[in-house]
Amino acid sequence: MRATIRLAATGVTLAMLLLGAARASHAADSLNPPADAKAFQKFFTDKFPKVKLEDFVNGPYSMDEGLYKQWKEKEEFPPYEFALDAGRDLFAKPFKNGKSFADCFPNKGIGIRQNYPYFDEKRGKVITLEVAINECLESNGEKPFSYTKDDMASVTAYMAFTSRGKPFDIKIPNDPRALAAYENGKKYFYTRRGQLNFSCATCHVQSPGDHIRAEVLAPALGILNAMPIYRSEWGGMGTISRRFTSCNSQVRAVPLKPQDDEYRDLEYYLSYVSNGLPISGPGARP
Amino acid sequence: MRNSVIRISVFCAMSVLLASGAISAWAASTEADYKAAYSAAETANNEAGKLRNQWTTTVSALKDAKKAAEGGDFDKAVALSKHAEALAKASIFQSTEQKDAWKAMEIK
Numbered sequence: 001m002r003a004t005i006r007l008a009a010t011g012v013t014l015a016m017l018l019l020g021a022a023r024a025s026h027a028a029d030s031l032n033p034p035a036d037a038k039a040f041q042k043f044f045t046d047k048f049p050k051v052k053l054e055d056f057v058n059g060p061y062s063m064d065e066g067l068y069k070q071w072k073e074k075e076e077f078p079p080y081e082f083a084l085d086a087g088r089d090l091f092a093k094p095f096k097n098g099k100s101f102a103d104c105f106p107n108k109g110i111g112i113r114q115n116y117p118y119f120d121e122k123r124g125k126v127i128t129l130e131v132a133i134n135e136c137l138e139s140n141g142e143k144p145f146s147y148t149k150d151d152m153a154s155v156t157a158y159m160a161f162t163s164r165g166k167p168f169d170i171k172i173p174n175d176p177r178a179l180a181a182y183e184n185g186k187k188y189f190y191t192r193r194g195q196l197n198f199s200c201a202t203c204h205v206q207s208p209g210d211h212i213r214a215e216v217l218a219p220a221l222g223i224l225n226a227m228p229i230y231r232s233e234w235g236g237m238g239t240i241s242r243r244f245t246s247c248n249s250q251v252r253a254v255p256l257k258p259q260d261d262e263y264r265d266l267e268y269y270l271s272y273v274s275n276g277l278p279i280s281g282p283g284a285r286p
Numbered sequence: 287m288r289n290s291v292i293r294i295s296v297f298c299a300m301s302v303l304l305a306s307g308a309i310s311a312w313a314a315s316t317e318a319d320y321k322a323a324y325s326a327a328e329t330a331n332n333e334a335g336k337l338r339n340q341w342t343t344t345v346s347a348l349k350d351a352k353k354a355a356e357g358g359d360f361d362k363a364v365a366l367s368k369h370a371e372a373l374a375k376a377s378i379f380q381s382t383e384q385k386d387a388w389k390a391m392e393i394k
């Protein structure tokens with residue numbers, strides 16, 4: 001009788017251990033950013049075999065031959081040019097204390113867009129380029145920019161322009177908080193929200209190249225490489241913050257505040273899975 | 287004569303019924319009803335906010351309910367508050383359901 005009880009207990013313990021091991025293995029499987037990035041890029045190159053990997057940064061223009069021709073013509077007099085000029089001036093203009101943006105960034109802020117966002121291990125947070133710009137302003141006694149457009153779009157446009165062609169090089173340090181931020185961003189990307197019950201992936205993974213009314217949906221791969229963008233729909237420039245908040249509104253979800261943790265983590269995830277693709281911003285979209 | 291009496295009686299009975307219906311409809315919603323309905327909707331929407339998933343349509347319905355109440359239309363205000371509560375509860379359900387369901391969408 002005792003032997004039977006022992007045997008049963010051993011069986012239960014073994015089953016529990018196996019279950020635990022399976023869970024741990026599942027957790028390890030789900031936290032593998034390099035494998036995620038590889039699968040992510042493969043998904044899009046398999047779905048659009050005619051589009052070169054580096055062309056995904058051109059969004060809807062890479063999906064449609066007619067649009068691609070229009071875009072090439074538009075690039076001769078690009079609509080983001082005014083913002084680019086304004087950004088160049090703002091970037092060079094000294095603050096009241098005599099310092100400038102160049103004093104806040106590595107390599108004086110030139111050709112560094114591809115390294116943002118990064119995970120700051122001191123603060124345990126994702127730092128996007130937009131956050132770094134406002135921190136630079138505030139630490140020098142200046143007023144921060146609005147996160148969504150105007151001056152922020154101009155300065156990020158200039159910084160992206162100086163980084164054109166450089167491949168995204170987002171790093172995840174060996175810090176469980178960085179991995180958690182990455183995972184949180186991934187969760188946000190795939191989670192359905194709003195009355196329309198859409199996730200980011202509903203449009204940008206399931207339906208890139210398809211139309212929503214007259215718009216061609218962009219692929220998620222390389223979607224941030226072109227930021228900030230001039231959107232004809234907006235009639236002006238917009239930052240990554242503007243893109244995220246307006247996407248939320250479009251699916252009837254109340255947007256979070258620009259640069260809330262979820263948005264920073266989402267940018268971290270989306271940039272990481274586009275590692276290797278060149279910065280193409282500032283961009284123009286319909 | 288008998289038919290006329292019957293007709294008048296039926297007419298009177300219907301009029302009384304219609305009038306009482308109208309009165310009861312007019313008296314259906316009070317300010318207190320609105321306040322209770324609005325409070326329930328607001329509580330549900332706050333819960334959705336804690337889950338970081340409020341819907342724009344819930345916010346609009348709450349605003350419209352308040353506007354209707356300010357205009358003295360408590361029937362409309364109660365109906366809109368109940369609509370807002372239903373939307374907020376749907377957003378809570380969505381968040382709960384998506385807690386793990388998002389994984390099914392993931393590219394692997």
